[in-house]
Amino acid sequence: MTHSAHLHPDRLFPASQPAQSIARELYPAVADLPLICPHGHTDPSWFANNGRFSDPAALFLTPDHYVLRMLRSRGLDYDALGVPRKDGKPVADGRTAWRLFAANYHLFAGTPSKTWTDHSLHWAFGITDELSSATADAIYDKIDAALATPDLLPLALLDRAKVEVITTTEFALDPLVHHQKMAETGILGRVRTTYRPDDVTDPSRPAIVDNLKKFAELTGEDVTNWAGLINAHRARREYFRRYGALATDHGVPSANTADLPLIEKQALLDKILSGKHDAADAELFRAQMMTEMALLSVEDGMVMQLHAGSRRNTDPLLFATRGADLGADIPGTTDYVNGMRALLACCGNEPNLRLIMFVLDETTYARELAPMAGYWPSLMIGPPWWFHDSPQGIRRYLDQVVETAGFYNLAGFNDDTRALLSIPARHDVWRREVCGFLATWVAENRLSKSTAEELAKHLSYQAAKDAYKIS
Known part of the structure; x- marks a missing residue:
């Protein structure tokens, strides 16, 4: 890693x-x-x-238009990223959206979004591994477990x-x-x-x-x-x-x-x-x-x-x-x-x-x-x-x-x-x-x-x- x-x-x-x-x-x-x-x-x-925050995607992905616009620019669909729709139709769940985010994290090289995300992962969760397809589930699970603790309220x-x-x-x-x-x-x-x-x-x-x-x-x-x-x-x-x-x-x-x-x-x-x-x-x-x-x-x-x-x-x-x-x-x-x-x-x-x-x-x-x-x-x-x-x-x-x-x-x-x-x-x-x-x-x-x-x-x-x- x-x-x-x-x-x-x-x-x-x-x-x-x-x-x-x-x-x-x-x-x-x-x-x-x-x-x-x-x-x-x-x-x-x-x-x-x-x-508590519901899941890692709700913390790092769906509220952040800086992140969403970069992923959209490479053709990723907002349904697949878990962004809610006005008509209430289903969108991807948190873990599925997170995996897609992680698989495309390389797109953020050189952007402030990567600087902020890397800092946040380390500052709040002690995570130093780069987000990627290989690390997506392990990082998701570590964040999700931490979100259940009083320290992450x-x-x-x-x-x-x-x-x-x-x-x-x-x-x-x-x-x-x-x-x-x-x-x-x-x-x-x-x-x-x-x-x-x-x-x-x-x-x-x-x-x-x-x-x-x-x-x-x-x-x-x-x-x-x-x-x-x-x-x-x-x-x-x-x-x-x-x-x-x-x-x-x-x-x-x-x-x-x-x-x-x-x-x-x-x-x-x-x-x-x-x-x-x-x-x-x-x-x-x-x-x-x-x-x-x-x-x-x-x-x-x-x-x-x-x-x-x-x-x-x-x-x-x-x-x-x-x-x-x-x-x-x-x-x-x-x-x-x-x-x-x-x-x-x-x-x-x-x-x-x-x-x-x-x-x-x-x-x-x-x-x-x-x-x-x-x-x-x-x-x-x-x-x-x-x-x-x-x-x-x-x-x-x-x-x-x-x-x-x-x-x-x-x-x-x-x-x-x-x-x-x-x-x-x-x-x-x-x-x-x-x-x-x-x-x-x-x-x-x-x-x-x-x-x-x-x-x-x-x-x-x-x-x-x-x-x-x-x-």
Whole structure:
């Protein structure tokens, strides 16, 4: 049996000997710091119920769209991978899906998915053998047996990973029943929600009219009136804050914002509610709602996260048969300077606004995001996201943003994952890459060793707490 490459102590450190030695000295001070996870998509029922994971495939395969999309790209069927269908028709059981995953694990060579999976197998289960057809059943059985023990329950995993704070992400219409249960059991605060209102701010969603009607019923506000619509958001944001929310999140195809006169906002809302809007109307409504959300953040202090640039659910058959967030999402070009002009003109100078920008268009790092965060006190740059949450992606990010934005306009790291066991792996990759980046600058006499030590700790831990106002 072969051994996983993640076990090498110098993995991801610089190749040059002086910088590698410095990175090796920096890393121990950050390796075991607590984890701050202020944005993610783990299932809140895991923490509310603290029950065992059903099987290894449910932990490593079916919730991980990074893994699914690679397997799909090589022609593997989602039924055979055990991904549930909307129509309820049977799909492969956990062990069968796992065997298929293992037989094709070689496809992940060079990808962050392999780095995360190898790390998780070793960290949680002590497994160092490479996943393959030959090892599939033995590894499955070892994981399955461990999942039956208290040490592998969700809250125990948070303890083991030293997760200080973790947030889930829920839509505006979500009743937050799992967070209510967590409030009763005393873990709310460690596990928090995040307000993501896309279900009532994105008119490209087929159910937008029904969603807005439900929004009115939920809040008691008249959402046919623009002021009533904003009051409904104000009420839901307050409700989410009761369950720990510190931030809002907005997944939008572009970074466009708008600041329309009231009469035009009302006319736009009327068109949305009539169901007669087109793609241009939908884009304008999203743009106006971004500015409205920023103004509400000025009021209540919630940190605003803008995740722009993903063209989502580009496979209509996959979306129709299984739903969203299963791998068919592709990055698109994003214009932050022109897109955010209206929002920043309206409230970019407000001291209570903090907006964290996440981007999938890497060409904007040096050209737009770094100069913007390097000027506007309301803006910070989020860590590399989605397709770029990887060793190479982190290197490109730091190389392009730091010289203009500095280190203290960066929001640290968040793992943005649905796969619980990948959380410590992702943070470890970030910390190693940060140490490697800083070590290179120390070796080039661009930073002192003591400054690099301070920055490594800041970027690995404190930056995220500061950015998200976590006390």
